[in-house]
Amino acid sequence: MKAAICYEVNKPLVVEDGVSVEPPGPGEVKVKVAVTAVCHSDLHFFTGEIPSPLPGLAGHETAGYVDEVGEGVTRLKPGDTVVIGTVGTGCGQCYYCTIGLRHYCTERGKLMRPKHTNKKGQRLALMAGPVGGFAEYTTVSEQLVTRVPADMPLDRAALLACGVTSGFGAVVNRAKVKAMSSVVVVGTGGVGLNSIQGAVFSGAYPVIAVDVLDSKLQTAKEFGATHTVNIAREKDPVKTVVAMTSGRGADYVFVTVGKVEAVRQGFSMAGPRGMTVVVGLAGGNLSDFTPLEFVFTEKILTGCGGGSIRSSIDIPYLVSLYQAGKLKLDELISGHYPLARINEAVASLAQGEALRNIVTFD
Amino acid sequence: MKAAVCYEFGKPLVLEDIELAPPGPGEVRVKLTATAVCHSDIHDIKGELPGPVPFVAGHESAGYVDEMGEGVTAFKPGDPVVVSLLASCGQCYYCITGLPHLCEHRFDPPAHPRLKNQKGDQVFPRGNIGGFAEAVVVNQSQLVKVPADMPLDRAALLACGVSTGFGGVVNRAQVKPFQSVVVMGIGGVGVNALQGAAYVGAYPVIAVDTLDSKLKLAMDFGATHAVNAASEDAAATIRGLTGGRGADYALVTVGSIAAIKQAIAFTGQRGTTVLIGLPGFKDQLSLSPLELIPTEKNIIGGFMGDANLRIDIPNLVTMYQTGRLKLDELITGRYPLDKINEAIASTEKGEGLRNVIMFT
Numbered sequence: 001m002k003a004a005i006c007y008e009v010n011k012p013l014v015v016e017d018g019v020s021v022e023p024p025g026p027g028e029v030k031v032k033v034a035v036t037a038v039c040h041s042d043l044h045f046f047t048g049e050i051p052s053p054l055p056g057l058a059g060h061e062t063a064g065y066v067d068e069v070g071e072g073v074t075r076l077k078p079g080d081t082v083v084i085g086t087v088g089t090g091c092g093q094c095y096y097c098t099i100g101l102r103h104y105c106t107e108r109g110k111l112m113r114p115k116h117t118n119k120k121g122q123r124l125a126l127m128a129g130p131v132g133g134f135a136e137y138t139t140v141s142e143q144l145v146t147r148v149p150a151d152m153p154l155d156r157a158a159l160l161a162c163g164v165t166s167g168f169g170a171v172v173n174r175a176k177v178k179a180m181s182s183v184v185v186v187g188t189g190g191v192g193l194n195s196i197q198g199a200v201f202s203g204a205y206p207v208i209a210v211d212v213l214d215s216k217l218q219t220a221k222e223f224g225a226t227h228t229v230n231i232a233r234e235k236d237p238v239k240t241v242v243a244m245t246s247g248r249g250a251d252y253v254f255v256t257v258g259k260v261e262a263v264r265q266g267f268s269m270a271g272p273r274g275m276t277v278v279v280g281l282a283g284g285n286l287s288d289f290t291p292l293e294f295v296f297t298e299k300i301l302t303g304c305g306g307g308s309i310r311s312s313i314d315i316p317y318l319v320s321l322y323q324a325g326k327l328k329l330d331e332l333i334s335g336h337y338p339l340a341r342i343n344e345a346v347a348s349l350a351q352g353e354a355l356r357n358i359v360t361f362d
Numbered sequence: 363m364k365a366a367v368c369y370e371f372g373k374p375l376v377l378e379d380i381e382l383a384p385p386g387p388g389e390v391r392v393k394l395t396a397t398a399v400c401h402s403d404i405h406d407i408k409g410e411l412p413g414p415v416p417f418v419a420g421h422e423s424a425g426y427v428d429e430m431g432e433g434v435t436a437f438k439p440g441d442p443v444v445v446s447l448l449a450s451c452g453q454c455y456y457c458i459t460g461l462p463h464l465c466e467h468r469f470d471p472p473a474h475p476r477l478k479n480q481k482g483d484q485v486f487p488r489g490n491i492g493g494f495a496e497a498v499v500v501n502q503s504q505l506v507k508v509p510a511d512m513p514l515d516r517a518a519l520l521a522c523g524v525s526t527g528f529g530g531v532v533n534r535a536q537v538k539p540f541q542s543v544v545v546m547g548i549g550g551v552g553v554n555a556l557q558g559a560a561y562v563g564a565y566p567v568i569a570v571d572t573l574d575s576k577l578k579l580a581m582d583f584g585a586t587h588a589v590n591a592a593s594e595d596a597a598a599t600i601r602g603l604t605g606g607r608g609a610d611y612a613l614v615t616v617g618s619i620a621a622i623k624q625a626i627a628f629t630g631q632r633g634t635t636v637l638i639g640l641p642g643f644k645d646q647l648s649l650s651p652l653e654l655i656p657t658e659k660n661i662i663g664g665f666m667g668d669a670n671l672r673i674d675i676p677n678l679v680t681m682y683q684t685g686r687l688k689l690d691e692l693i694t695g696r697y698p699l700d701k702i703n704e705a706i707a708s709t710e711k712g713e714g715l716r717n718v719i720m721f722t
Contacts, residue, residue: 092452093436098672100460310458 003135004342004359005118006056006127009048012343013134018119021132021139024070029142031084034154036133037061037356038342038349039162039190040258041281045127046346049283057116057124059133059359060086063148063158073142080147081154085161085311086129088143102310115139129162134342136361146315149323155336155358156322156329159190160315162306163356164329167194167256169307169314170279172202175252179203184241184250186210186266187257188220190332190355191279195254197327200224204252206244210237210269219355223328231265241269250274258282264289267301275300332356365477365495366702367485369416371409374703375494380418380479385431385499389472392445392500394425395514397493398693398718399702399709400522400550401617402640406488407706410642417486418477420493420719421447424508424518434502442514443505444675446521447489448666450503462503463666472501494702496721506675512682515696515718516689519550520678522666523716524689527554527615529667529674530638532562535611539563544600544609544628545585547616548576550692550715551639553583555613557687560584564611566603570596570628573712583688591624600628608633613664617641623649626659634660638667692716 003019024030036059044050045058066080076082088111090102097105111130114123115138124132132138148157167190171177183199185192188211199207200223208227209220217228227244231237242249249271255263258280267276267289276299293299307314321327334354337345338361345357363382366375385391403419405411423445427437437443449470450462457465469490476499477485477492491498508517527550531537543559545552548571559567561584568587569580577588587603589596601608608630614622617639625635626649653659669675681687694714697705698721705717 089453089458092457093672095673097452098460098462098670100458102458312453313455313458 001136002339003057003116003124004339005124006046006058007054009046013046013346015340015342016118019124019135020117021135021137022115024068024073024139026071027073027142028070028139029066029073029076029145030068030137030139031062031064031082031145032067032137033062033133033135033361034064035062035158035361036359037158037163038345038359039128040349041128043346043350044258044281050281052127053125055118055122055124056127057132057134058127059135060129060131061158061161061163062131062133062138063154063161066145067137076142076145076147081150081152081157082145082147083157083161083315084131084133084138084140084144085146085165085309085315086131086144087306087309087311088141089310089312090143101308103306103308111141111144134339134359144311146311148315148319152319152323155333155360157319158358159329159332159356160318163190163332164194164318165307165309165314166279167191167307168198168318169309170254170277170304171195171198171252173308173314174302174304175254175275175277177202177204177252180205181251182206182208182245184208184210184253184266184269185225186253186255186262187280188216189256192254192256193220193223193332193355195256195279196220196223196225201326208241208244208250210241222331238265238268245271248272252277254279256280260284260286267299270299272297272299275302278303333358336360363496364699365418365492366699367416367418367479368407371407371415375407375706377700377702378479380477380485380495382495382497382499383474383476385429386474387432388434388502389431389499390427390434390437390502390505391429391497392423392425392443392505393428393497394423394493394495394721396424396518396718396720398422398518398523398716399705401709404706404710405617405640405642411640412643413488414486416479416483417488418492418495419488420495421489421491422518422522423491423493423498424514424521427505428497436502437505437507442508442510442512442517444508444517444521445491445493445498445500446504446506446669446671447491448504448669448671449490449501452503460670461668462671463669494699494719496699506671508675508679512679515693515720516682517679518718519689519692519716520675523550523692524554524678525667525669525674526638527551527667528558528678529669530613530636530664531555531558531611533668533674534662534664535613535634535636537562537564537611540565541610542566542568542604544568544570544612544625546570546612546614546621546625547639548580549615549712552615553580553692553715555615555638556580556583556585561686568600568603568609582691596624597627604630607631610634611636613638615639617645619645619647622647626653626661629659631657632659634662636662636664638664693718696720698722
């Protein structure tokens, strides 16, 4: 089979044939990949911002068809249309699984075992998640695999593996935003737009989109933002947000861009008792926070990993929302690229032009 | 093995030798040390809860792991364990969201019959346990290991009575410090609701019963006030104790419609009545919606104290071992299996808190 392999950071991926994958062991599933979307976290690995052993295989927003199931897998069968999520449903036995936080399963590291080998016999490390989706076939734990209806377009379904759930889930699962509360979303890319959708869905008002490009803010409005702030042009964006929220600052701020400065600014946009949720992966350290800001305002600073998703519950739910016309997915897709042109898909995302580029497999 | 079988509702249990099937995949056989008698056992035996006969009741058990079925890796022979009726599959909506006590499969009968009598008739283990017998086979999700130095007769109480009362306050109602709590019925569940309320810093913690002896006991388990509903105007007393408003929470630990209606009256605006005692299955509650709208009162149910077994049972053991939870005082009497009908009669008369069947 063919796969797009990262041999060196900051170099184009090498699309090569002769790659093999292990057959599914007990509790595992082999999937014929139909599509894998390119996510910004893939880029963090390709540039070396997040280090990884090499050669490596990235890609974690994947959908396809079950090809073969391992021993003990009863809930899936060959031919099923599935999404491979980045977050497992958990071992079901550890502390976090037992209290309903499956995304913190203490056994989740085991999902990262590499299963692909290139034609020279080198093991390919899994990059940016436990999926290995930039290959024609992959084998993963059944915990990561969620069946979707046969009439769900797989390129849209793939987005539910990470980008959509990270943004939507941060609002709905992590922050549990209530109706009538005010929400700021900093960064209106493939994750931020989904935080906006989540906020609108929860009945938040106002829903304020913050970005540096008017074109993105225009898209944010189409996804339901009620107000927009262009921080490149606004003299005092914090003051603007405070004015938009009855003079108090926002109840919730979701920082979906991977920049520590954006987290700092987002925190200032939150009002007393307001919660700032760090969603985008950022290198560097947060600085310039004084404990007094926390004490006098009782502000809350927290993070959200993968939308705190319960894959087997949330992915089917989001599919229903899409099919009922209540969740935008079509509009998130900027382009489709066959595997041979994966480097174009990566470059276009890196330039910030695209929301989501989809790599397609035959 | 010896077991106490109910062949006819309302009749004494029959002591006899019956056959226990070996544990199947995911199942474990436990040799029992102790099974406490709970009021729901009496409901079962009197036919007040639905279910087929003949059956073996008993669902507050503890003992030692004896044999494991295929695929069971978390236990080994000799492990001391608490046996609960809460089976959970680990993968349904409720299990995934951290509410295994509401597992969609919690009441599914075992895949294969577990018990049969000498005549070869199937005997049903109530609660998928059947703890009034020398040994049981249960699903592994129903077991929690306890430390070797935890006395098993006291550990058994954690399976149902203690968790239902304590967890009803702490897990279901999530009572906070300074909130006011009324506990209706001071039996084996009620005293544990009192312990839970005292532990989380509730004040006042008001015990309501009709027997002065029970109200005296309530004070030992953390009640700050006691009200005898038979001899005083309980509603007025409770309002007086709660700033004239009525209580934030009322936990109804008895299976009585009259007590439920009283409890709703004892709560204040936005107050919550939590139903944790099982009434008979034909009993109906009727009330006017107008009791709820202007006051925004809540009526909610609590099942088995929302016990998340693997988390809560070890926590309760620690609390007992560090002197923060009373268990010794809950045990009124210990009976060998062949005196089980005496133990049941004593529980039914409301004489004590918990009678425990001890196996040798």
